[in-house]
Amino acid sequence: MFPFRNLDFTRFPDESSSSKDFSKILQPLSGFVGFNDLSVRILSPFHLCQDECIKLTNIQSEISNLLSAKQPVTSSFEISEDPRSKCSQRSSEKLDETSRSEVSEQALSTTEIIWLAGEKFIQSSSVGVYDSLELDLSSSTFLLGPDKKERDVQVIQHLLAAAEKVDEEQFDRAIVLLNQCDEYACAEGNPIQRLVYYFTKALRVRIGLKTGRLTSKDMEKLKWIDITKTIQSAIPTSLMVHRHVPFSQVVHLTAAQAILEAVAEAKRIHIVDLDIGIGVQFSSLIQGLASRQECPVEHLKITAVGTKSKSEIEKAGVWLEAFAVSMNLSFSFNIVMVSDMLDLDASLFKLNSNESLAVYSSFLLWTMICQQDRLECLMKVLRSINPCVIFVAENEANINSTVFVSRFTEALFYYGAHFDCLENCLSDDPARNILESVNYGHAIENILMPEKEQRTTRYVKVNVWKTFFTRFNMVQIELSTYSLYQARLVAKNFGCGSSCSLAMDGKSLLVGWKGTPLISLSVWKFT
Structure with a gap:
């Protein structure tokens, strides 16, 4: 049974989450034995150094002024003691409101859309919507809603359903769902479309490896191409990310x-x-x-x-x-x-x-x-x-578990936040597409690989x-x-x-x- 069905998506994960919450599935073990046991204008670095020095001087001046005025340095910019406390409260309020009105006009972050989609996926699964899924989905109401947020939520629901079918090795049904996701996914769309684009690609790679349609040698060839692209784009991409x-x-x-x-x-x-x-x-x-x-x-x-x-x-x-x-x-x-x-x-x-x-x-x-x-x-x-x-x-992030669902869900939230960030910070900059395709795309693919393959992307x-x-x-x-x-x-x-x-x-x-x-x-x- 795929663990999505046991999750409570109505609450953002925090330290007080119930035993059915995501944080329990993603929480590392308290004891440590080994990691395997735990779940455009491009500036030169020299110019960036000069820019950073000016910025640092201004920051130090502002801090000095506050100190000389004997103001507490944390008074204006509070840093929370709980990594998730503020986000938990804000997300819960937004998700509750959105649940009542299907999808509200209030702007939701990518992470909040994923949580809402997860909640709706649980509700759909509880009545057997995806268990009774036929291979022909032409009668599905998928992506018929006119609202962008509603389409974002729906495509994540279908992505979660596809992941469930992949985990259960119901590959034919998974491929049908992935085909549906492909109709909305786009490498140059909004953050949800981009996220789904790379996760559907990664799930197809996992299916290929599981069914023997792809081999380790095929993956090595693709990996070499990725490495070449990474070397060619590393410096300009790093500089633009550093700057923006x-x-x-x-x-x-x-x-x-x-x-x-x-x-x-x-x-x-x-x-x-x-x-x-x-x-x-x-x-x-x-x-x-x-x-x-x-x-x-x-x-x-x-x-x-x-x-x-x-x-x-x-x-x-x-x-x-x-x-x-x-x-x-x-x-x-x-x-x-x-x-x-x-x-x-x-x-x-x-x-x-x-x-x-x-x-x-x-x-x-x-x-x-x-x-x-x-x-x-x-x-x-x-x-x-x-x-x-x-x-x-x-x-x-906790992307080291041998359990597929743990890696999938944690990676979905983790990279969802990254895609959201690039939408705000880099927008249409070419460095964004390079970073997403070469770095994020390869990492997501590696994370979702079967256990027998060499998974090198492991975060704790x-x-x-x-x-x-x-x-x-x-x-x-x-x-x-x-x-x-x-x-x-x-x-x-x-x-x-x-x-x-x-x-x-x-x-x-x-x-x-x-x-x-x-x-x-x-x-x-x-x-």
């Missing part, structure tokens, strides 16, 4: 502030970045160190760790060095290349006893969940070099990471009030910033979209 979507700048400035506070008394600073990308994340940190009046910085060293694309890492180093020179900051850049994370060793880092060492880990750890020996090797190396602080940014929530880190005698450091207020001001600077939600989960900061957590930020050290 609030998440990356919130992450970068929060990380910079945490590291600046940890090395406040150090003159020589060494930062190890585990996945440096284009390097723009260090612009605000370099500015902060260069402008430090008390205890001036003598030298900053950044070491980038990589297993591929050395030429791209070298480009990041060139950009960072040029920016550091423009700030009159003594700077050096090193690269530690290994063919496999199992080959990583402390001796590869040029460590100095007079340096203060920090580690920056941004969206890397999840890539090794399917290779836990690599992850454990990395953690042991980090412990041996003993940094004073480790900043960790990770995706906040921050409470799972907390349990994992304690195995290595790590303790969490609380984010300062200053950094939290700065994060809120950064989001505020974006046109769509009011939809970027910040919430505290213990000592971790959750960054989300319209109340749906998408990213966790946390700071750690070894005891």
